[in-house]
Amino acid sequence: MSGPLSSLKILDFSTLLPGPFASLLLADMGAEVLRVESPTRMDLVRVLPPHDGGTSTSHAYLNRNKRSIALDLKRPEAVEVVKQLVSEYDILLEQFRPGVMDKLGLGYEALKAINPRLIYVSITGYGQSGPYRDRAGHDINYLALAGIASYTGRRDSGPLPLGVQLADLAGGSLHGVIGLLAAVVQRQVSGVGQQVDVSMTDCAFSLHGMAGAGYLGGGVEPGMENQALNGGSFYDYYRTRDGRWFSVGSLEPQFMQQFCAAIGRPELAARGLSQKPEDQRALKREIEIEFEKRDFAQWCEVFAGLDACAEPMLPLSEAVRHPQIRARELVVEVPREGLPAQAQLACPLKFSEGLPPPRHVGVAVGAHTEQVLAELGYDAERIAALRAARALG
Incomplete structure (x- = not known):
């Protein structure tokens, strides 16, 4: 070759x-x-x-x-x-x-x-x-x-x-x-x-991508935690009971429904669609409470078989051994x-x-x-x- x-x-x-x-x-x-x-x-x-x-x-x-x-x-x-x-x-x-x-x-x-x-x-x-x-x-x-x-x-x-x-x-x-x-x-x-x-x-x-288009075409200035993808929504990282972290990116309804069912709060799925900042802050707090109830390994087991856009945050030492990376x-x-x-x-x-x-x-x-x-x-x-x-x- x-x-x-x-x-x-x-x-x-x-x-x-x-x-x-x-x-x-x-x-x-x-x-x-x-x-x-x-x-x-x-x-x-x-x-x-x-x-x-x-x-x-x-x-x-x-x-x-x-x-x-x-x-x-x-x-x-x-x-x-x-x-x-x-x-x-x-x-x-x-x-x-x-x-x-x-x-x-x-x-x-x-x-x-x-x-x-x-x-x-x-x-x-x-x-x-x-x-x-x-x-x-x-x-x-x-x-x-x-x-x-x-x-x-x-x-x-x-x-x-x-x-x-x-x-x-x-x-x-x-x-x-x-x-x-x-x-x-x-x-x-x-x-x-x-x-x-x-x-x-x-x-x-x-690299501004969507934020640049939003400002130049729509006059919306991007700021910290005022967009769906930079902390302004439930799309974020959550601390587990033992101090590790999980990523949650369940933006689409089908993923949000699976995610909320997995954490034992199916009623939260509908709230994920709200665009109001106060609703998103309240939703994030509910998710934080649920993640704090279990250790990292337990959450890994919960989401291992689900297609919910929820994945563990891995240090490099674990990432190099992950089955997908291998x-x-x-x-x-x-x-x-x-x-x-x-x-x-x-x-x-x-x-x-x-x-x-x-x-x-x-x-x-x-x-x-x-x-x-x-x-x-x-x-x-x-x-x-x-x-x-x-x-x-």
């Missing part, structure tokens, strides 16, 4: 999370991904705890199936190597602030002149234009400015810092992959590439040189033709430098000259 993207060759200049997660998905689907890394400025994910076998587990996961070449892009000799690579790797992914690649002589216009088919994907916090284009930011900042945080939380405690990086992953990573593949499809028709400008703030803003093979064993295979999150996409098995975890900086240069036609003498010029790691 070679994977559906085996025809793609990607130069990956990104670090941390958004770009590497995007290129991980591409590599898992068969694309050849070559990380271009600095020999002097380490990707900080490499030192992020916890560690397994002396290597960051995050780095080992995010960079599996990728090769690495160490180039000091401040050296003109290293820039020339990249320009040679662009002739073969006709997709480039970068995550620098706007203008940085231009200063290095590796901006889109410069590289497009070498290879007009080049697809150049730029992932940034705020995009290539606008007053914030040069501003620093993190996931929490993008969600705050995009308005997402304004109705994600509780009235009494305020906005909720999410446990996953929503803007980084759903914004930068997934939208980056979508934009890249869309540009590939267009190139198949037009024969030319283009630059794809991915702003994590833009993408977070697009059946979908969402944990995979990835080979490591000289060490036992490492368990990692698997590619979530399923193809009838299958995907290639994982080849290796993330590698050391520049692990494939000489191999890649040899593929470009460099002999030992030219490689030694690059090292002497301190262009390589």
Whole structure:
């Protein structure tokens, strides 16, 4: 199995999370991904705890199936190597602030002149234009400015810092992959590439979905606990007697009827249809009282055979062992040189033709430098000259 993207060759200049997660998905689907890394400025994910076998587990996961070449892009000799690579790797992914690649002589216009088919994907916090284009930011900042945080939380405690990086992953990573593949499809028709400008703030803003439509079209400002899906209705989490939690999403009447019968309160089903905030608050309190009467395991037994949209909230240690997660093979064993295979999150996409098995975890900086240069036609003498010029790691 070679994977559906085996025809793609990607130069990956990104670090941390958004770009590497995007290129991980591409590599898992068969694309050849070559990380271009600095020999002097380490990707900080490499030192992020916890560690397994002396290597960051995050780095080992995010960079599996990728090769690495160490180039000091401040050296003109290293820039020339990249320009040679662009002739073969006709997709480039970068995550620098706007203008940085231009200063290095590796901006889109410069590289497009070498290879007009080049697809150049730029992932940034705020995009290539606008007053914030040069501003620093993190996931929490993008969600705050995009308005997402304004109705994600509780009235009494305020906005909720999410446990996953929503803007980084759903914004930068997934939208980056979508934009890249869309540009590939267009190139198949037009024969030319283009630059794809991915702003994590833009993408977070697009995630407003129904709330955004409701405000722009209907003038309804979303707020904390004033919508059905953000705590304004019985659609919520409920604490069990032993301090664990259950999720209840029984919005449709058929699910609500099953749910209310299961908790021993069938008369509550009709109240679930009310749109009045006071009715929803009263209903939530009734459900809270019922959940507090039994332990988590007992509620698991109650809902195990029901189609009521009520599921236990699992910690990750239990989620990885859940029968559904196991059946979908969402944990995979990835080979490591000289060490036992490492368990990692698997590619979530399923193809009838299958995907290639994982080849290796993330590698050391520049692990494939000489191999890649040899593929470009460099002999030992030219490689030694690059090292002497301190262009390589």
